[in-house]
Amino acid sequence: MRIAVIKYNAGNIQSVAYALERLDVRFSITDNPEEIASADKVIFPGVGQAQTTMRYLREQKLDEVIRTLQQPVLGICLGMQLMCRFSEEGSTECLGIFDETVKRFLTNAQHNVPHMGWNQVEFTNNEIGPFMQPANFYFVHSYYVPVNKYTIAQCHYGQPFSAMMRKNNFLAVQFHPEKSAQTGDHILRYFLHAF
Amino acid sequence: MLTKRIIPCLDVKGGQTVKGINFSNLRNAGDPVELAALYANQGADELVFLDISATQEVRKTMSKWVKDVARQINIPFTVGGGIAAVHDVAALLEAGADKVSINSAAVRNPNLINELANHFGSQCIVLAIDARKIHNTWVVHTHGGKNPTDKRLFSWAKEGQERGAGEILFTSMDHDGTKNGFALDPLEKLHHLLTIPVIASGGAGTMGHFADVFALAKADGALAASVFHFGEISIPELKIFLQNHQIPVRL
Numbered sequence: 001m002r003i004a005v006i007k008y009n010a011g012n013i014q015s016v017a018y019a020l021e022r023l024d025v026r027f028s029i030t031d032n033p034e035e036i037a038s039a040d041k042v043i044f045p046g047v048g049q050a051q052t053t054m055r056y057l058r059e060q061k062l063d064e065v066i067r068t069l070q071q072p073v074l075g076i077c078l079g080m081q082l083m084c085r086f087s088e089e090g091s092t093e094c095l096g097i098f099d100e101t102v103k104r105f106l107t108n109a110q111h112n113v114p115h116m117g118w119n120q121v122e123f124t125n126n127e128i129g130p131f132m133q134p135a136n137f138y139f140v141h142s143y144y145v146p147v148n149k150y151t152i153a154q155c156h157y158g159q160p161f162s163a164m165m166r167k168n169n170f171l172a173v174q175f176h177p178e179k180s181a182q183t184g185d186h187i188l189r190y191f192l193h194a195f
Numbered sequence: 196m197l198t199k200r201i202i203p204c205l206d207v208k209g210g211q212t213v214k215g216i217n218f219s220n221l222r223n224a225g226d227p228v229e230l231a232a233l234y235a236n237q238g239a240d241e242l243v244f245l246d247i248s249a250t251q252e253v254r255k256t257m258s259k260w261v262k263d264v265a266r267q268i269n270i271p272f273t274v275g276g277g278i279a280a281v282h283d284v285a286a287l288l289e290a291g292a293d294k295v296s297i298n299s300a301a302v303r304n305p306n307l308i309n310e311l312a313n314h315f316g317s318q319c320i321v322l323a324i325d326a327r328k329i330h331n332t333w334v335v336h337t338h339g340g341k342n343p344t345d346k347r348l349f350s351w352a353k354e355g356q357e358r359g360a361g362e363i364l365f366t367s368m369d370h371d372g373t374k375n376g377f378a379l380d381p382l383e384k385l386h387h388l389l390t391i392p393v394i395a396s397g398g399a400g401t402m403g404h405f406a407d408v409f410a411l412a413k414a415d416g417a418l419a420a421s422v423f424h425f426g427e428i429s430i431p432e433l434k435i436f437l438q439n440h441q442i443p444v445r446l
Binding site: 015018107115118120179180182184185 | 197235238265270289317392
């Protein structure tokens with residue numbers, strides 16, 4: 001199995017790479033469109049700003065590559081947000097895989113932004129085998145995707161939001177599985193071996 | 196609901212973990228990578244590494260062990276010690292650190308906080324503040340607690356937040372190493388003063404101290420070293436204890 005991790009100016013590529021090493025899978029970190037398109041599975045990581053990242057992806061012609069992938073794809077954090085249609089962050093047109101709008105969290109006394117730390121995720125769809133029970137995952141984000149028809153797990157921070165979404169071959173997580181201890185490893189293993 | 200964080204702190208000097216009692220008389224407590232993996236497996240929510248040799252000896256060869264740690268562990272971690280410039284932070288984040296903490300350099304040049312927050316985002320910039328109460332005032336100290344400054348804890352913490360720090364790590368030098376409990380009063384005051392998370396450090400001796408710092412002082416996280424390093428408190432037991440006290444924790 002050949003895993004391609006999409007290379008761009010994302011902050012967590014190294015962490016994702018280390019997580020894959022720990023899980024003993026072979027992967028390459030690449031921005032080569034052919035290499036990405038021919039991989040068995042693709043991971044689209046992400047820490048950064050939506051607008052600058054989308055601009056970069058368009059310049060590299062990676063936007064069309066990602067949108068048309070047929071194999072299993074996992075979007076992480078900003079990767080998940082960029083899979084949506086539009087983000088309020090920099091009023092950015094995104095990839096449009098999920099026809100949803102990414103919104104900014106509102107700050108109030110109980111809820112600081114970014115939403116950062118371990119929070120409980122509830123699985124609303126039973127396809128993710130080991131996760132019938134709520135589990136904690138590590139989040140760092142200021143923008144969120146509201147709960148929608150693609151949502152398969154949700155979290156709560158001031159309001160409910162999508163922790164995990166699925167559409168066909170696209171799986172997306174708002175949390176960081178690469179930093180979420182054993183529960184995060186379960187999600188990565190699910191994607192690598194069962195999705 | 197966000198859970199309260201339990202954060203073992205590993206002071207590193209010359210690639211080895213040490214823990215100072217009131218910042219002196221260092222005792223060897225093991226290999227940082229091994230300890231990190233152990234804590235991650237036990238359920239620590241986050242780790243903090245402070246290279247205590249860095250400020251004094253201007254040593255910036257941290258990337259090597261930071262990389263070793265990042266390879267081993269699957270929870271977020273913060274690295275601090277001698278960080279004074281954008282390129283220091285870039286190197287540590289590239290090595291795999293999730294956050295960096297700055298201390299002396301920020302006191303010397305407060306604009307460093309703005310610069311780093313603009314460059315990397317507030318979420319990865321922790322402002323560490325060491326302070327001691329002198330004549331009823333919390334005086335900020337630098338260089339591992341050696342040098343008093345003209346900065347005061349509350350105004351400096353507030354300024355740090357305004358400049359873009361994403362988190363405050365407050366160490367009470369009066370409590371550090373005493374095992375008599377955290378500095379609850381100033382911590383609670385920081386909680387009300389700030390909108391960013393406050394991490395309490397210094398004074399952990401019993402599981403009850405952790406319950407107090409979360410329930411009474413409303414800290415977002417609690418950091419400790421020797422009680423974990425020497426096995427006096429086990430993290431799994433601590434978390435069950437906290438849960439029994441209605442404090443939200445990750446189990």
